[in-house]
Amino acid sequence: MKIFTHRGWSAGNDENTLRAFKKSVTSGADGVEFDIRCGTDKKTVVCAHDQVLNDSALTLEEALKYLAPTNLELLIEFKEFSKEFYNDAIKLIRKYNVVDRTTIFGFPPEAELFPWDTRQDIKLGIIAPYPKCIKKYIEMYNPDIVLLGWGNKKERLKFRAVWSFLTLQKTFTKYSNIKFVIGVAYTTSDKKWLCRQHGLYGITADMPLV
Numbered sequence: 001m002k003i004f005t006h007r008g009w010s011a012g013n014d015e016n017t018l019r020a021f022k023k024s025v026t027s028g029a030d031g032v033e034f035d036i037r038c039g040t041d042k043k044t045v046v047c048a049h050d051q052v053l054n055d056s057a058l059t060l061e062e063a064l065k066y067l068a069p070t071n072l073e074l075l076i077e078f079k080e081f082s083k084e085f086y087n088d089a090i091k092l093i094r095k096y097n098v099v100d101r102t103t104i105f106g107f108p109p110e111a112e113l114f115p116w117d118t119r120q121d122i123k124l125g126i127i128a129p130y131p132k133c134i135k136k137y138i139e140m141y142n143p144d145i146v147l148l149g150w151g152n153k154k155e156r157l158k159f160r161a162v163w164s165f166l167t168l169q170k171t172f173t174k175y176s177n178i179k180f181v182i183g184v185a186y187t188t189s190d191k192k193w194l195c196r197q198h199g200l201y202g203i204t205a206d207m208p209l210v
């Protein structure tokens with residue numbers, strides 16, 4: 001099971017920054033997950049979860065320039081969508097030759113706007129509420145990756161309970177061409193339990209879980 005650093009091992013001030021991505025490299029993670037949106041000029045693609053209010057955000061180009069020489073797999077979440085924004089991001093992903101190890105994804109409001117029918121070599125994913133929406137989104141879009149939310153403590157307990165009765169392993173087997181990723185694992189206990197769920201491709205985590 002692969003470990004992806006959620007926003008680069010850093011929730012808070014350091015998230016989606018070059019410092020966070022450097023942690024991802026030195027920690028030996030398998031990949032990094034991070035967010036992108038438009039900068040203050042409405043043209044530049046920047047790495048940020050929330051709307052940016054100044055020009056200090058790391059640009060996607062700066063991030064890819066650093067990440068390209070590494071072997072990290074990239075999960076890039078679109079926090080907003082327009083055709084121009086999508087095309088600008090794809091141009092940068094192609095420029096730094098990371099298409100093969102990059103998947104673009106988003107929550108349904110953004111992901112449903114992706115060019116699913118003309119994706120060509122671009123891998124696309126969607127965040128699907130478990131368990132009711134998995135089959136729906138798979139049949140609608142045939143995504144390369146499906147991300148399933150792990151949520152807060154109450155939601156995690158509910159998730160485990162439902163998983164026990166409606167095993168996802170059957171889903172993983174049925175759709176073996178799709179990679180399933182859980183996010184976000186918060187504790188070592190989360191990681192250990194998820195590692196026992198056969199067929200899971202990976203998890204995202206805010207910090208090293210040993």
